[in-house]
Amino acid sequence: MTHDGQHAQTMSIPQQLYRPEQVREHEAEAAARAGIDMWTLMQRAGAAAWSVLSDKLAPGARIAVLCGTGNNGGDGYIVAALAREAGHIVRVFALAEPKTTDARRAWSEWLERGGDVEPLADWADAEPDWVVDALLGTGLQQTLRGEICDCVESLNEAKVPVLALDIPTGLHADTGQPLGDAVRARATVTFVGVKRGLTTGQAAAYCGHVHFADLGIQREFRLLTEPSAWYLQPTLLQHSLVPRAATAHKGDAGHVVILGGAAGMAGAVRLAGTAALRAGAGKVTILCEPGQEVIVGQQPELMVRGLEAGRDEALSYLEHASVLIFGPGLGQRAWGRDWWDWYCARLQSSDIDPELTTVLDADALNALAQARPDISGRARWILTPHPGEAARLLECETQDVEKNRWLAAQTLQEQFGGIVVLKGRGSLICGQEGIAVCDRGTPAMATAGMGDVLAGMIGGLLAQRHGMALATEAGVRLAVLAHALAGESAMQEKCPEGTRGLMASDIFDWIPYWMNPNDR
Ligand SMILES: NC(=O)C1=CN([C@@H]2O[C@H](COP(=O)(O)OP(=O)(O)OC[C@H]3O[C@@H](n4cnc5c(N)ncnc54)[C@H](OP(=O)(O)O)[C@@H]3O)[C@@H](O)[C@H]2O)[C@@H](O)CC1
Ligand SMILES: Nc1ncnc2c1ncn2[C@@H]1O[C@H](COP(=O)(O)OP(=O)(O)O)[C@@H](O)[C@H]1O
Ligand SMILES: [K+]
Structure with missing residues (x-):
C-alpha cells in the first residue's frame, strides 16, 4: 500500500x-x-x-x-x-x-x-x-x-x-x-x-x-x-476591523437607539446598551418604560428616557439614530405591544425612515410573529431569533427548526427579508450574500441576557460601519463571531474547560479585545 x-x-x-x-x-x-x-x-x-x-x-x-x-x-x-x-x-x-x-x-x-x-x-x-x-x-x-x-x-x-x-x-x-x-x-x-x-x-x-x-x-x-455556506474564522476580524482613525470623534462612531426595557426587564436594554458601547458605538440612548430609568442609568454612559407607549417623541430620537435595536426586554404587556403597533404604523407612513438599520430581537420578534405586518423597511431588518423565536415566526415547532437550521434561516430570510441570525450553537447568518456559520462560543453562553448582548454588539458595530467601509451583512457576521469569541475568552478566564456559570455581563471586558484584533 x-x-x-x-x-x-x-x-x-x-x-x-x-x-x-x-x-x-x-x-x-x-x-x-x-x-x-x-x-x-x-x-x-x-x-x-x-x-x-x-x-x-x-x-x-x-x-x-x-x-x-x-x-x-x-x-x-x-x-x-x-x-x-x-x-x-x-x-x-x-x-x-x-x-x-x-x-x-x-x-x-x-x-x-x-x-x-x-x-x-x-x-x-x-x-x-x-x-x-x-x-x-x-x-x-x-x-x-x-x-x-x-x-x-x-x-x-x-x-x-x-x-x-x-x-x-x-x-x-x-x-x-x-x-x-x-x-x-x-x-x-x-x-x-x-x-x-x-x-x-x-x-x-x-x-x-x-x-x-x-x-x-x-x-x-x-x-x-x-x-453552500461560509465558515467564519477569527482571522476575518483581523481583515475587517481596521483601527479607527487617530482623529476620530464620537460623531463618527454612530448613535444606537434601543427601544425596550419594560418594568422588570430593564436589565435587557442595559445589557444591550453596554454591549453596543463596548463594541465601539459613539453614543447609546435607551428608550424604556417610565420608572425603569434608574436601573438603566446605573450604567452612567447610557443616555436614558422613560416613554409611555406610542409617544411620537421617540421619532426625534430615531431621526438621529444610526441603528435601532428594538425588542430587548420589550415584554408582552400593553406597553410593549403598543410600541410594536406604533412602530409598524410609523414605518408604513415613513415617519420612521425605512432605510434605518433595525435589529429586531426578543419580544419584537414575538410581536412580528403575531402581527406579520406588510410594511416597507424590511430590507433593513436584522432579525436575531433563537430557535424558539424562529419557530414562532415560521409557525412550526422548535424541533422542526433544529432539524434543518439552514432551511429555517433561509425560509425566514425569504419570508421576512433583511438579514436573519439564527442563534444557538452553529449560529447562522443569512442574507443576500448567502449563509455564514459561526461554530464558536461555549455552552456556558446558554444563559439569560446573552442574546441581548449580541443584539447590542450587532447594533454597536453597525453604527460604525460607514467609517469602516463595512457592508451591513459583513458587519452582522463579524458581530456574531466576536460575541462567540468574547464568550469563549470570558469562560476561559474563569475556568478553562468550564461549561457553566458565565453571566452575560462577564463578556463585556472581552468585547474590546475582539473588536481590536490588530492592536495586540
Ligand atoms: N473512492 C471514493 O469514492 C472516495 C470516497 N470517500 C469516502 O467514501 C464515503 C462515501 O462512500 P459511499 O458513497 O460508498 O457511502 P458510505 O457512506 O460508505 O455508505 C454506503 C453504505 O452504507 C449503507 N447504508 C446507507 N444508509 C444506511 C443506514 N441508514 N443504515 C445502515 N446502512 C446504511 C448502504 O447500504 P445499502 O443501503 O446500499 O444497502 C451502503 O452500503 C465518503 O464519506 C468518504 O469517506 C473518500 O475515501 C474519498 C474517495
Ligand atoms: N451551546 C452554545 N454554544 C455557543 N453559543 C451559544 C450556546 N448557547 C447559547 N449560545 C449563544 O448565546 C446567545 C443566547 O441568546 P438567547 O437565547 O437569545 O438568550 P437571551 O434571550 O437569554 O438573551 C446566542 O447568541 C447563542 O448563539
Ligand atoms: K464515518
Whole structure:
C-alpha cells in the first residue's frame, strides 16, 4: 500500500462549506481533472486519517477499525493497514464484505497482507485504546438501521475515543442532526470539502475536533461547484476591523437607539446598551418604560428616557439614530405591544425612515410573529431569533427548526427579508450574500441576557460601519463571531474547560479585545 504523504496533510477548515451531495457529485470529476483515480483518492483519505490518528497514539496502541460496506469502509481498511505497518495492534471489524470496487480493493489488500476481518458485533473484544469509525460516510440514507445502530450505541456507551472518517456515523452531513443515533467522536477527519453539517445543529456534540484533508484536489473541486455556506474564522476580524482613525470623534462612531426595557426587564436594554458601547458605538440612548430609568442609568454612559407607549417623541430620537435595536426586554404587556403597533404604523407612513438599520430581537420578534405586518423597511431588518423565536415566526415547532437550521434561516430570510441570525450553537447568518456559520462560543453562553448582548454588539458595530467601509451583512457576521469569541475568552478566564456559570455581563471586558484584533 502506497503512503501518499504529500496529500495526507490536514489543514485548517477553509471558509468554503458544501452540502454532502456536492462533494459526492463532484469529487470524481475533480480527481479526474487533477489526474488521479478514485482508488488513489481513497488511499489519500486513509493516509490523511492515519496522520491524524498517529499523533494520538502511544507505541503499540490497540486500535479497532469498524468498517461499513461502502467507500467509507474502504478508507477504514487503508487506515488499518497503515496503523499495522507502524507497529500498532490493529483489528478490523466489519458489517459485511464491501460492495464498491475501491472499497473491495482496500479490503482485499488488507486480507492479502495477513489482516483479519471479524464480525462488527465483537469490536469490544479488542479492548481498543482508539476506535476508527469507518462505518458510514456521506452515503448515509435515513435513520440508522440494523447492526450499525447497535454498534453505534455500544460504542457510545463504552466511551472509548473515536476518530470518525469523513463524518461521525449517523450524523446527517448537511443538517448536523443525528439520524436516530450517531457516533460521539473525539475527532473527525473530513475529506475533499467540509460538509456544512459539521458546523451547526448537534455537530459540536458528535464531531469532536474537526480536521480537513483536501486530498490534493481542492483547486479542481472549487472550480466545479459554488460553496453552500461560509465558515467564519477569527482571522476575518483581523481583515475587517481596521483601527479607527487617530482623529476620530464620537460623531463618527454612530448613535444606537434601543427601544425596550419594560418594568422588570430593564436589565435587557442595559445589557444591550453596554454591549453596543463596548463594541465601539459613539453614543447609546435607551428608550424604556417610565420608572425603569434608574436601573438603566446605573450604567452612567447610557443616555436614558422613560416613554409611555406610542409617544411620537421617540421619532426625534430615531431621526438621529444610526441603528435601532428594538425588542430587548420589550415584554408582552400593553406597553410593549403598543410600541410594536406604533412602530409598524410609523414605518408604513415613513415617519420612521425605512432605510434605518433595525435589529429586531426578543419580544419584537414575538410581536412580528403575531402581527406579520406588510410594511416597507424590511430590507433593513436584522432579525436575531433563537430557535424558539424562529419557530414562532415560521409557525412550526422548535424541533422542526433544529432539524434543518439552514432551511429555517433561509425560509425566514425569504419570508421576512433583511438579514436573519439564527442563534444557538452553529449560529447562522443569512442574507443576500448567502449563509455564514459561526461554530464558536461555549455552552456556558446558554444563559439569560446573552442574546441581548449580541443584539447590542450587532447594533454597536453597525453604527460604525460607514467609517469602516463595512457592508451591513459583513458587519452582522463579524458581530456574531466576536460575541462567540468574547464568550469563549470570558469562560476561559474563569475556568478553562468550564461549561457553566458565565453571566452575560462577564463578556463585556472581552468585547474590546475582539473588536481590536490588530492592536495586540
Ligand atoms: N473512492 C471514493 O469514492 C472516495 C470516497 N470517500 C469516502 O467514501 C464515503 C462515501 O462512500 P459511499 O458513497 O460508498 O457511502 P458510505 O457512506 O460508505 O455508505 C454506503 C453504505 O452504507 C449503507 N447504508 C446507507 N444508509 C444506511 C443506514 N441508514 N443504515 C445502515 N446502512 C446504511 C448502504 O447500504 P445499502 O443501503 O446500499 O444497502 C451502503 O452500503 C465518503 O464519506 C468518504 O469517506 C473518500 O475515501 C474519498 C474517495
Ligand atoms: N451551546 C452554545 N454554544 C455557543 N453559543 C451559544 C450556546 N448557547 C447559547 N449560545 C449563544 O448565546 C446567545 C443566547 O441568546 P438567547 O437565547 O437569545 O438568550 P437571551 O434571550 O437569554 O438573551 C446566542 O447568541 C447563542 O448563539
Ligand atoms: K464515518
